[in-house]
Amino acid sequence: NRFPDIDFTDCYMNPIMRKSGLTPDQLMRSRLYMLLKEREKNEHSVAIIGNDLPTRNESELLQILKTAGLKIHEITSCKTYEEYQEMADANCYISYNPAAVAGGEMLSERLGGEHLYVPFSFDYEEIDAGFEKLSKTLGIEIPDFSEKRKACDAAKKETLELIGNTPITIDYTYCTRPIGLARMLLDTGFHVEKVYVDTIIGEEKADFEYLQEHFPELLLYPTVHSSMRFMAKREIGKGLSIGQKAAYFENNNHFVNVVQGGGMLGYDAVLHTLELMREAY
Numbered sequence: 002n003r004f005p006d007i008d009f010t011d012c013y014m015n016p017i018m019r020k021s022g023l024t025p026d027q028l029m030r031s032r033l034y035m036l037l038k039e040r041e042k043n044e045h046s047v048a049i050i051g052n053d054l055p056t057r058n059e060s061e062l063l064q065i066l067k068t069a070g071l072k073i074h075e076i077t078s079c080k081t082y083e084e085y086q087e088m089a090d091a092n093c094y095i096s097y098n099p100a101a102v103a104g105g106e107m108l109s110e111r112l113g114g115e116h117l118y119v120p121f122s123f124d125y126e127e128i129d130a131g132f133e134k135l136s137k138t139l140g141i142e143i144p145d146f147s148e149k150r151k152a153c154d155a156a157k158k159e160t161l162e163l164i165g166n167t168p169i170t171i172d173y174t175y176c177t178r179p180i181g182l183a184r185m186l187l188d189t190g191f192h193v194e195k196v197y198v199d200t201i202i203g204e205e206k207a208d209f210e211y212l213q214e215h216f217p218e219l220l221l222y223p224t225v226h227s228s229m230r231f232m233a234k235r236e237i238g239k240g241l242s243i244g245q246k247a248a249y250f251e252n253n254n255h256f257v258n259v260v261q262g263g264g265m266l267g268y269d270a271v272l273h274t275l276e277l278m279r280e281a282y
Contacts, residue, residue: 010035023103031104033076037089039112047139048074048091050108051101054264061132061149061267062095062119069141093139097121097131097266099177099202120204121177121266123185123274125150128267149268156275157189164191164282168240170251172197172224175244176262180205180212182243182274187216195220197246222250241282243274255281 012032023031030051047066049056055077056063066073074088094116096105105116117138119131129146136143169191173179180201183193198221201209212219222229224246238253248256257277265273 008036024100026100027103030098030101031107034088034104034108036085037108037112038086040086040089042092042114043072043090044092045070046072046074046091047093047095048088049095049097050076050088051096051098051104052077052264053261056266057264057269057273059273060265060269061128061144061146062097062135065132065135065141065144066139068144069139071139093117095119095135098262099204119266121262121270123178123181123271125153125268132267146268149272153268153271153275156272160275160279161190163279164241166192167282169193170195170197170240170242170247170253172242172244172246172250173199174246174260175257176259176265176270177202178205178208179244180208183219184208184212185271187212187219193219194240195222195247195251197222197224197244197250199223199225224250241278243278243281257281 010032012029034050049062052075055075063073074091076085076088079085079088089112092114094105094108094114096102096116097119098121102116102118105118108114109116115138117135119135120127122128122131132146133143169186171179171183171193173196176182179196179198183196186193193216196219222232229250233250234252236252238251240251240253240255242248242251242253242256244256245258245260247253248258257274258281259277262270263273
């Protein structure tokens with residue numbers, strides 16, 4: 002009441018209510034957009050929501066949207082509060098972080114427009130399905146990704162020839178699909194030893210069961226378990242880690258220093274991950 006020119010919203014976590022309702026992460030990502038005020042929709046405008054980092058220009062998502070001539074809003078590129086408010090004119094809200102889905106649905110209900118979830122994935126079929134759904138929703142042409150697949154296969158071969166049998170560890174802070182990443186690398190022939198992950202999200206259930214059957218020697222470690230304080234190695238590791246927590250526990254100097262997917266999506270996530278692995282090695 003004292004400061005009517007300032008917009009306020011609640012954004013807090015309740016530590017005694019962690020077993021029901023939205024998680025703190027989901028709540029935060031939804032509240033980031035609660036201050037948007039309703040305005041007239043622009044059918045040529047879309048908003049990418051729920052990300053900590055800007056979507057990479059190399060991602061197929063941005064390439065598809067730019068080719069279609071759409072105006073793209075993203076909170077990470079807003080320099081002023083007015084630019085932030087302009088996100089409300091989007092006719093479609095696009096999320097690719099699972100924790101942002103609830104926020105996207107809230108936006109759709111509150112401001113109108115359609116929410117579309119395009120899953121982050123390392124699986125070619127799932128990548129294609131996500132972009133096909135995007136193209137149909139927006140009424141735009143879907144590109145041919147056959148050359149992208151060939152580029153990914155070539156990058157896998159190049160990276161495997163370089164890294165060889167080097168032990169690889171992965172953790173969940175690198176991206177939302179660490180189990181899917183482990184599956185892709187193991188199927189390619191990489192020597193993935195461990196994945197540091199606290200929960201297996203529903204989207205990863207199929208990959209988890211596949212790894213149980215085909216790679217039962219893969220070890221999973223929960224980072225939040227109290228006994229994990231004894232797990233960090235003192236001697237310098239000789240492997241390659243993907244993610245900061247894996248690098249910490251393994252004491253590896255060679256690691257991919259990326260969090261929250263680094264703005265990657267689609268085939269770009271496959272290509273850039275392999276590129277970062279080569280650099281780290």
